[in-house]
Amino acid sequence: xxxxxxxxxxxxxxxxxxxxxxxxxxxxxxxxxxxxxxxxxxxxxxxxxxxxxxxxxxxxxxxxxxxxxxxxxxxxxxxxxxxxxxxxxxxxxxxxxxxxxxxxxxxxxxxxxxxxxxxxxxxxxxxxxxxxxxxxxxxxxxxxxxxxxxxxxxxxxxxxxxxxxxxxxxxxxxxxxxxxxxxxxxxxxxxxxxxxxxxxxxxxxxxxxxxxxxxxxxxxxxxxxxxxxxxxxxxxxxxxxxxxxxxxxxxxxxxxxxxxxxxxxxxxxxxxxxxxxxxxxxxxxxxxxxxxxxxxxxxxxxxxxxxxxxxxxxxxxxxxxxxxxxxxxxxxxxxxxxxxxxxxxxxxxxxxxxxxxxxxxxxxxxxxxxxxxxxxxxxxxxxxxxxxxxxxxxxxxxxxxxxxxxxxxxxxxxxxxxxxxxxxxxxxxxxxxxxxxxxxxxxxxxxxxxxxxxxxxxxxxxxxxxxxxxxxxxxxxxxxxxxxxxxxxxxxxxxxxxxxxxxxxxxxxxxxxxxxxxxxxxxxxxxxxxxxxxxxxxxxxxxxxxxxxxxxxxxxxxxxxxxxxxxxxxxxxxxxx
Numbered sequence: 001x002x003x004x005x006x007x008x009x010x011x012x013x014x015x016x017x018x019x020x021x022x023x024x025x026x027x028x029x030x031x032x033x034x035x036x037x038x039x040x041x042x043x044x045x046x047x048x049x050x051x052x053x054x055x056x057x058x059x060x061x062x063x064x065x066x067x068x069x070x071x072x073x074x075x076x077x078x079x080x081x082x083x084x085x086x087x088x089x090x091x092x093x094x095x096x097x098x099x100x101x102x103x104x105x106x107x108x109x110x111x112x113x114x115x116x117x118x119x120x121x122x123x124x125x126x127x128x129x130x131x132x133x134x135x136x137x138x139x140x141x142x143x144x145x146x147x148x149x150x151x152x153x154x155x156x157x158x159x160x161x162x163x164x165x166x167x168x169x170x171x172x173x174x175x176x177x178x179x180x181x182x183x184x185x186x187x188x189x190x191x192x193x194x195x196x197x198x199x200x201x202x203x204x205x206x207x208x209x210x211x212x213x214x215x216x217x218x219x220x221x222x223x224x225x226x227x228x229x230x231x232x233x234x235x236x237x238x239x240x241x242x243x244x245x246x247x248x249x250x251x252x253x254x255x256x257x258x259x260x261x262x263x264x265x266x267x268x269x270x271x272x273x274x275x276x277x278x279x280x281x282x283x284x285x286x287x288x289x290x291x292x293x294x295x296x297x298x299x300x301x302x303x304x305x306x307x308x309x310x311x312x313x314x315x316x317x318x319x320x321x322x323x324x325x326x327x328x329x330x331x332x333x334x335x336x337x338x339x340x341x342x343x344x345x346x347x348x349x350x351x352x353x354x355x356x357x358x359x360x361x362x363x364x365x366x367x368x369x370x371x372x373x374x375x376x377x378x379x380x381x382x383x384x385x386x387x388x389x390x391x392x393x394x395x396x397x398x399x400x401x402x403x404x405x406x407x408x409x410x411x412x413x414x415x416x417x418x419x420x421x422x423x424x425x426x427x428x429x430x431x432x433x434x435x436x437x438x439x440x441x442x443x444x445x446x447x448x449x450x451x452x453x454x455x456x457x458x459x460x461x462x463x464x465x466x467x468x469x470x471x472x473x474x475x476x477x478x479x480x481x482x483x484x485x486x487x488x489x490x491x492x493x494x495x496x497x498x499x500x501x502x503x504x505x506x507x508x509x510x511x512x513x514x515x516x517x518x519x520x521x522x523x524x525x526x527x528x529x530x531x532x533x534x535x536x537x538x539x540x541x542x543x544x545x546x547x548x549x550x551x552x553x554x555x556x557x558x559x560x561x562x563x564x565x566x567x568x569x570x571x572x573x574x575x576x577x
Contacts, residue, residue, distance in 0.1 A: 022063035035427035040354035091128035105157030121163035123170035153231030159523025165558025194233025221248030238521030247339035262293030290556035292549040311395035312412030340382040348471030356417030444514035447481035510573035
């Protein structure tokens, strides 16, 4: 344990997880990277959870044990032999570590199970397909043999989307399916394989002059918090969003066309900017989460990379109502949209000012002197980008509207603090869980006129658990509404206790009329609530599509997007029309 001026500070675990251990699977991101709660956040947690320094001197179960279990492989020897013939022996993995590594994503229940050494929903075999042709052969053979097929991209799913409930095979797309297929500067598009990572895509576009003899540098504009450890295919099949989506759009706004391998054959759309040739096949396939087929490549819009035109800003509002009204006016002003747009409610603002190093600074003193009170004030941060004059215009108009609603300008320093940690916050989860503190997120989509009720209703349930932190921010904002993102931190050690709390939050999101997901997807976790939101007739459309693309039900079975979910597991908090 470290001390500074005799002040205790926990001895956070700061070693690369042991090779082959459960922790090496649950660990977020780079094995050698860590992000610890700062001392102000540590003090807040002690106060909130009625803990003392003594509680942070003994760690709980950490998952340092070597992966060891006995879950028999159910596939026949001749079936495994056939997969080796298709992809090569070196691309067929049947060892325990490989099977477990791609069985779980990164939601809290995944991490809790790994700490406890709970092993379930494994594939029998992990395959590393080398090409579209390999995948076509795999899917064809699995359809003939009634073998379940699952797909693993970056592994950042927070909806239990990758679990292999029916065993079978899981296709790890990261290993080989990560190449550029085509770059077209005339059309401003790039076609990549589904396993390409976010950083590799962005590096490729930023270096387009060197790689493709392009005239300028480009960006995809898609930066989810999981950016460093997620894959393009995962973005597409879950209808994901990046933190800059208010300007660039969600992934469905960026996708131009796609190609899938399904049990009935290839589904491929064409590279047009728009068309009116019936219902959109692209929109049908996006969000299908591997239940219709395997995404093998996708063509994306690209944008000019102009970081020199970014204008960072942050403002503090006196209350949540003023902040919401300003946000709506900004988005409905028709002068253009900011890129990053993040508005925190009072509780998240309190934590954010600690996390970004603002609390106790001159800015904090000025806020208090001018009547921006703790646990009432709301932080708005973001930046504008694009063409220089456009970025400047949007920045000026944002400033004018924020002033109209009584906001105080708090400089770009706060935004830079957020940017510095924008992809690193998930690293703190391991630190907290080592001492029995759980932090997780759930998000939803709301309209402006329902936002107040959803925010208050969901927070009321979250806070009904004593000694719980519940932070909320508005992000991915539109003229018609926004995403509400709830982050909760609680003293929870038991899996059943965690799941009960999570289910209650989802119940209340549905009770107050929010969409059950804005960008995380549905997976197997949120599937019980899906029919209650979209309605019976609509879910039957999904089932009809499933029957067409996958008559034998081999693609990602086990409840994903409620397609084969037993009626006993459905939760109808609203009338399912």
